[in-house]
Amino acid sequence: MPDDALSPSAKDAPGLFPAPPMAEQERMVEAILFACAAPQSLSQITARLPQGCDAAEALAHLRTRYQGRGVHLVRVGDAYAMRTAPDLGWLMQSERVETRKLSRAAIETLAIIAYHQPVTRAEIEEIRGVAVSRGTVDQLMEMEWIRLGRRRMTPGRPVTFVVTDEFLDHFGLESARDLPGLKELREAGLLDSRPMPGMAAREDDEEDDSPQTGQSELFED
């Protein structure tokens, strides 16, 4: 907002309506400073307030009100902002979390584990059609989204993977069996690819129950 938004005449002209009481002006300034991303100058604040308000006085009241609180009203150059009280800075000293999208390999591996658990590495590779790199599995394990399940009682006794409670928590699921089946994905419009014409019905019947069968082992005992 330009600083000259308020022409002198507008400022001096007696408002059509009386200015709100000072307590109300203080509330307004409080809301503005809270919601604005950048510090606000006196003229910027004034421009936002109704006619006849005294931003400087409201700021002074607000500053007093926040004295000794967990948050202070501070002056930044010519502008004003709310900031954490310096003595509480250590509360913010937690880890800075940078979020990054999971790789396609990782999300696909995770999806297969979620839908087919408990599932072996060989089975994941069979479904994806490519080898699963060690790094992918390690990453998912480190994120605590997957863990080792029971060994499969087949030759070689391969380890299996299952999803964790942490996974369910992150994805807002109550259990892995709440994941929708293929038919439901399609109905919800979540499938990018359309089935071949004429094949839809038959294919749906077949595929719909396959996630269930994969998980029955885990849940039905």
Add this chain to the structure above:
Amino acid sequence: MPDDALSPSAKDAPGLFPAPPMAEQERMVEAILFACAAPQSLSQITARLPQGCDAAEALAHLRTRYQGRGVHLVRVGDAYAMRTAPDLGWLMQSERVETRKLSRAAIETLAIIAYHQPVTRAEIEEIRGVAVSRGTVDQLMEMEWIRLGRRRMTPGRPVTFVVTDEFLDHFGLESARDLPGLKELREAGLLDSRPMPGMAAREDDEEDDSPQTGQSELFED
């Protein structure tokens, strides 16, 4: 933010030290909530505070302190956040974020999910008398206003939809039971799943298997 994101100092603080006075705890919670845009759960707040602090009590004090101010402490599901007072929204016109315009179908679907949750796709279609179009559910999920609930324990085990904490936050609701007019709708029987006369009473199965989850049960405690 993970729950275990304990700041180093809090982690190291031995239980030997007495917890800070309540006024100090209140300041700390104030600083934390001002610093975070997303609502913070009680356990997230507790994890940041020194040992022995009572986050719940500090929150209660803080809530009272901000009553009638330009900024409020609000509850969102199981979490807490600071938000500007709704009557001052007009001051922040330049901060407004344009949300995607929702279609009438999407708005109705959202309302049905909120009032009837957990609700299946078939039930939404029965209420609206028309198929839920591809993309409607998708859009609401992408906006993070709805998520998958527990599967219904009826034949076919259909997935259900429920509203999210983000939905509550967006519409300024503490919980789904604060939805406007919910009680009246329930008393008028308009939230019952009433089957078409002569159709199999699906209702009975539902009530056996999905206790305590329905909106209608929210009031029976």
Add this chain to the structure above:
Amino acid sequence: MSDEWEETETVAARREAEALIIDVDGFEGPLDLLLTLSRTQKIDLRRISVLALAEQYLGFIERARSLRIELAADYLVMAAWLAFLKSRLLLPPDPTEEGPSGEELAAHLAYQLERLQAMREAAARLMGRDQKGRDFFMRGAPEALAVTRKTQFEASLLDLMRAYARLRTRDDFRPYAFDRSDIYPYEAALARLSSLLPGASDWTSLQAWLPEGWRGAPNRQRSAMASTFAATLELAKQGQIELRQSDTFAPLHLRRKSDL
């Protein structure tokens, strides 16, 4: 009847047709249409005359039909159901008839309308609430909780489900590969037919021309029949053979063209 009157009538009819088209487009299904029609009764939905409503709806559909407006199947299904309901409501109850009474069905329809109306109102009230980012705001300058950096990988449930859907539907697009062992190629049929042609001066059914070992199993026979038939067409086109069929779907007969 003056021309002028006729003129105004057609204009009126056209207007009406237009209004109807617009209306049909504006409705979200038959229940929505019924709800709108019910408003003309100007009474509480709980005391609505379902019979009158059914007649209104059927009248609407009739008008749409006479104006040759295409209606989605849903609307016609509802029309059929309402016609059934109307007859149940009008005729004295048949004691031998099973199932719910007309009154029960009518009550349920009224309930459905009331519920839809209630959800509409609830939706409007919901959207009328103060909304985040419009009426109230979160902290505009959240403070960076900085110091140690840690990468957290993000993925939404939607990403997960899409990844799975992508994997599971990949097979749809795999080129269709069939088992060659049960396929009798056209080239083989043509070569075989050509070589046998000199001895075919009498009418012989197409069936008899199938090679040994291709007459038993249905899928093998089907393949051989198809390619042999295609080969006869080619030979007939070349003028080497004649084809004869006594009736539709009757066996096809062929012989060498005699004047060759």
